[in-house]
Structure formats: C-alpha cells, structure tokens
Amino acid sequence: MPRYPDTFYARTVATRRDRPPPRGQVEVEICIVGGGLAGLTCAYELARAGRSVAILEAEAVGWGASGRNGGFVGAGYSRGHASIARAVGEDEARALHRLSIEGMHIVSDMIRDLDVAASVSPLPGKIAAVRYDSGDRLQRTRERLARDYGYEVDFWPREQVREILRTPSYHQALFDPNSFHIHPLNYARAIAEAIEAAGGLIYEDARVVSAELSGAQKRLVTAGGSVSAQHVVIACGGYTDNLVPKLRSSHLPIATYVLTTEAAPEALAEVIRTRAAVSDDRRAGDYYRLVEDGARLLWGGRITTRTSEPHNLAAMLRQTMISTYPQLAGLKVEMAWSGLMSYARHLMPQIGRLGPGVWHCMGFGGHGLNTTAIGGRVVAEGILDATDRHRHFAPFGLVWNGGPFGTAAVQATYWSYQLADWWRERKTA
Template sequence: MLKFENQAHVPSYYAASANDRTSHPPLEAAVSTDVCVIGGGMTGLSTALDLAERGYSVVLLEASKIGWGASGRNGGQLITGYSCGIDTFSSFMPETDVQRVWAMGVEAVEIVKQRIEKHRIDCDLTFGYVVAANKPRHAEALRAWRDAAETRFGYRAYRYVAQDEMKLHVASDRYVAGLYHADSGHLHPLNYTLGLARAARGAGVSIYEDTSAQALTKTAQGHRVTCARGQVDARYVVLAGNAYLGRLAPALARKIMPVATYLIATEPLGEARASSTMPSDVAVCDCNAALDYFRMSKDGRLLWGGKASSSTHAPRELAAAMRRDMLKTFPQLADAKIDYAWGGFVDATMNRAPHFGRLEPDVYFAQGFSGHGVNVTALAGRLIAEAIDSQAARFDLFGKIRHRDFPGGRLLRQPMLMLAMSWHSMMDAL
C-alpha cells in the first residue's frame, strides 16, 4: 500500500517554486452536496471546476495536499493526444468514433490553454515540443506518424526535423531526427494544479485537504463518503485518485499499475547557457520504451526526467544516477550542480489508453493516463462534467475500450511488470 495521507509536498523544484501556499481545512462535519470529488490533483480539480461552472455544488476531498501526487511532480509536458497509439482505439470502435477520439485528444490541450487564460494561472505555459529519434527506425516511425495524422485525420501540425536541424532545438549529437509540434508544450505542473484549485474555489467548490475518503456506501439519496472526522452525502461521486485509489475501489486498482518516474533539476544555468543548450525552449522526449524527457524551466534550469520503474523504491543515489543519464545527452553540463531530485507515480493501464467509466450509474471514475496526464486529465474533467449534466455521449466513447487487469494478482503483478520493463530497456540499449 502506498502511504500518502496527511503529507506535505515532496521536496522538489516544483514545491520550492510554488506560487500559492494556500491551505485548506480538513473535513470535520457532515455535509451534503450535488457531487463529491475524491482526489485533489488535475483530474479531480478539472472535474470540480467544470461542474461548478455548470451550476453544481461540489465538495472535493484530498487525502494530503492539493497536487501532492503526480499532478505536482510530473515532467510538465503538455502533449496532444494519448499515451497509446490511435490504433488502440480502432480495436474497440468504428473509424467514425476513432476520428472523434482523435479530435478530443487535440481538444484536451486547448482546454488547458483556455483555463490558464481564463483564470490567469501563472504556470509558465510554453508551446513547442519535439519527439526525438534515437535510431533510424525511430525516424521512420516519426515520418509515418506525421503522414498518418495528415492523411487519416487531416492534421498538419507535425513537422519532421532532420538530423542537421535538431541542433536548432537540442544542443546534442545524440538524436538522428525529430518531430516538432507547435501545439504541444510544457508548463509548471504544480502551479497549474494550484491555479485550478484557486479557480475551483472561486467557482464555489468546497475543498478539504488532509481528508482521506475511507469508505463509499450507497444511500437512499445517492452515496455517502465516510472520512475520519466527517462525511459527505452526494448525489454523484467522482473517483479521481488514480494511482492512490486502491482500497476505495479495488476493481479499478487492478486495471492500473503505479509506475514511478523521476526528475532532477540543475542549478540555474544562466540565460546564455540555457538558451544554447535548448535553443528553442521546447520540451523533448525520446522514442525509447524507457524514455528520457527534458526541458528548461523558466529560471533556466534543465529539468531531466526518466528511469521509469514499477518498483516503489527510488534508485540508490537518485541524483547521481539521473545525472549520468543527463550527461549522455548533454556532456557539456558536467559541471552543473544538481539542486533537486524527486519522483512520483503515474498510473498506467495495460494498453496505455485512458480508463474512463462508471462503477455505478452515478459513480464516475477516470484513471490510467499513462504519462499524458497534463492534457488528458483536462479532457476527463470536461467529459465527466458533461456526463453528469446529461450529455454522456463523448464520455461513453471511452467506455468502449476494454481494459484488462494486470496479470499476476496482488503479489506477482509488480515483479512481472519489472521483468517486462527490464526487457524493453535491454531492447532500447541494443
């Protein structure tokens, strides 16, 4: 069991540069509301904000602090689409529906952009994104991806970047090509999440921190969420705890695996050195199964992420291990000091497609973002709010996707996934 109740934000660059220190009281009473949202990350806050703007009363419960989990620790990469390939959806729905799902993947980034503009969220939003090819076969796949997006979906925003042009984005000899996307980018994820909380609170959402939902029971009027020192009676419930929801909804927990990912932040490099290292200020990820991802922060630090693992234990000497990976791409930063090192868990499904649905007609959930949470959580919140507001057609599209339990049961599924990830890492190396 992952322990997370009543904890402060983990030490990280994001926590150190957070621009909102607002705290919210724990729930210590019995309250009633239209909707109870469980989880104070991007999913829960996006849902709560959308519902409040539609006129619903909303209570949001967070077991620790707003943005404590992946929402406040991730790489901050805002990427159009989904973690899985689009053909994953083709296995479960006709092409007309696949086209709609594709369009929603583009819409997700627009939702984030509009919320930041509307609510004046200061989170360093920057557009520009490059998928970097480590090998020639990756380059071929990127060209195919660009061509398929144009011919199949009429989407022309991807631009192939040849090897000699990659230096315009990344000062490294490591990559043989790339795919540039102007409609994707990066942001400060914790400040974005804290901004969503401010917007939700301003729209009338009641937010309670340090309040763990311990039980969910059916009542004559709807559902009761029982907490340590209070309870919430609600007509609807939204489960938005993702990787931390296990004991409240075991059936959902079996569909996802918490996957750890880690980041480091260098000292500020100075304006000239930062711009020479990442000339176009894009976010980057590579094409390996065990991928690296990186970008510059607004104050000129290189943020380097990777070392995905199904283990709940961080690598020994995390900062040094991550630094070694960083220097494979940027040997010129050998003298740069590492100021921060941290990690967190993303929730991955077997097929890497997002998992949206209902446990009961009025109990909704969204999980399984598989590394694309910054954008797809915004879409999840919009679709759940639509469904509660009697417009469920778009939400129900995702219910067509069949999600399997991770094999191996409670004891073996983590070791089995560790073996699979080790295999992919070996294939990347070879």
C-alpha cells in the same frame, strides 16, 4: 499550510493556503475523491454549470503526479495510435485522438480564462526526437496528422536537430508548435481557486476511510466528518488505495523520476538551444526542458514498479542526462524526486461509470496533462447528462492488473524495451 514533497514545483508554488478537512456532515450533489488534475477539471466543469460539488483530497491539491510531472501538454495517449486503431477501429481511434487534442485546448483555455499565465508560465513547442534513423516514419506521421486532424507539425532532419540539440544521440525529430509546457502545480492550484470562486468546496488532509456507494445517496467518511452526494467520482490516479477494490486491482502504480540541476544558464544554452520541451522515442524515454528562464534543466525519465524512492535517485537520473549530453558532466543536481502514475495494462485512460452515480477517472500515466483534462470534462458531461462522450473510453475498461504477477510482468516488459532500444540505437549508431 499545505505540505508538498520537496520538488522544484513546490519550491516555486505561487499560492499557499490552508484548506481544512470536513467537520461534521456535508451534503452536495457531487463528491470527487482526489484533488489532482482530473478531479479538479471535473469539479470546475460542474461548479461552472451551477452544481454543488466537493473535493476530498487526502494530502493537498496537486500533491501527487499532477503536481510533480514534467509539465508537458501535448496530444495523444500512452498507447500509440496504430495499437488503438487495431483495438477499436480507425474511426474510433481518430475520435479518441480528437479528444486528446481537445484536452490540450482545455488546458490552454483554462490558463487564458483564469488569467494565470504569469504563475503557470506556458511556453510553446515540443521536439519529439528519435535515437535511430527513422525519417520516413516521422514523415508519414506528420502527413497523417495533417490529413486526419488538420494538425500541423514540422519534420526536422538530422542536421537541424543537432544544431538545436547538441548531441549525436538524436537523428530526426517532429517539432510540434501546438504543444506547450507549464508549471503543473501552479496550474492545479489555480483551478482549485477557480472552483472555490464558483462555490465549490475543497477539503485537504481529508483521506476517505470508508464509503457507502450502493444507495441513491452516497456517503464518504473521513477522520473527522463525512460527505453525502448523489454522484461520486473516484479520481485518485497512482495513489488509489483499497477504498474501491475493483479500481485498485485494475491499475498499476508506476514510479517515474525527475531532477532539476543547479543554475547554469550559459552551459545549458550551449547544448540545448531551445525553450521548447524535448522527449525521445524510447518506450520509457527521457523528457526535459529548461526552466527558470533557461537557468536550470528539468530532466525526467525511467519508470519502475518500485513505488519507494531509490536511494541513488539523483545519481541514476544524472547518469542518463550526461549520457545524452556529456558536455553537462560538470553540472550538479540540485534536487530529484519521484511520483506515482496510474497505468492500466492496456495503457489507456480508465474513464467511465462503475454503477449508478459512481464514476471513475484515472489511468493517465505518461500523458496526464491533456488526458486528465478531457477525462474530467467528459465525466462532468456524463453527470450533467450533456453528452455520453465518456463511452469512447469504454473499450478500455477495468481489466485486472495481474496482482504481483502483473507488477513483475510490467517491470520485465520495461527491461525488454530497454534492451530493444539499446539494440536498435546500436545498429544505427
């Protein structure tokens, strides 16, 4: 049986089954390295198109960030729209944002088409709250989304926000009824079963130890077997190792943290009066939602370049939670966990072609559930020669991560953001 880190999602996973590693030689048209949501979505698109495809997953399907995240499905990227527009121009920035909206639809369509709503538990709505007075900016954002994309969100003034979220920490908010939140591990495993039903192969406990990627026929070697393919897709996210050094040196594995509380439905209903997901505007902000029909609170936040799990993880996250909701000071933490996201220095997904027949699809930190979906689709379209939409991501390529200096710079930048957030909130308290 596949083993997962002890998380809320692993404890409530809908299906479990053994998927042995490859034995001997396997030949397919496309081999995907990484059984996270990017690799799974890509494989599903290819298998539906009648192509022979295999996934090599070092652990188990959805073992990494794909099965440990907050479960939020919303539009956008980790990098803000204005910054993207400065880099590539307004027209291209709009095209990228439309792709991110399509990524949301891929997830919702998949849940519907696979008939897995019972296990994936999609719930609508996301509240994006601000911790300082910023009503004018939110109104402009709402108007831009409606004008440029026909994407309607609601502006909530302070009184409305504080009636729903019983904390003085928040000022205004945008409520997005189009966004939703899900059980990401059950979603990943549902896609895996659909791939196999379409004839695709999935191998777990199948870490790739060497790769020959230069010829027309690629070869990926595991401990007990090998897979030959005409196309290879590397989709390992924050767990990318040195199999392809250029990829490993182009991203930073960033840790994020999540907890779930003990069951306390009455206490939670008093302070969080919504089943919508919630996030704030901090650079590495808090995000949370009620789970198990409102019985527990799932709370995530903080980032660090430290890839090992802090010994005081639960206490650290709990302090952040009760600083926002002091009413929950008596609530105990039942479990806490971490996961590694893949970030590039430019904060955009890294999607494209490394060379003939070799593709990469990674760098989804912070907005993974929609961007892994569109990333997997556009890479599949490229392999099928159906579209070249992957080229929209070409300006955000495989830039060097800076090595140890890059890691230190990212951590220092995060601390500076924390300081800026504190000062901004203090001025408007």
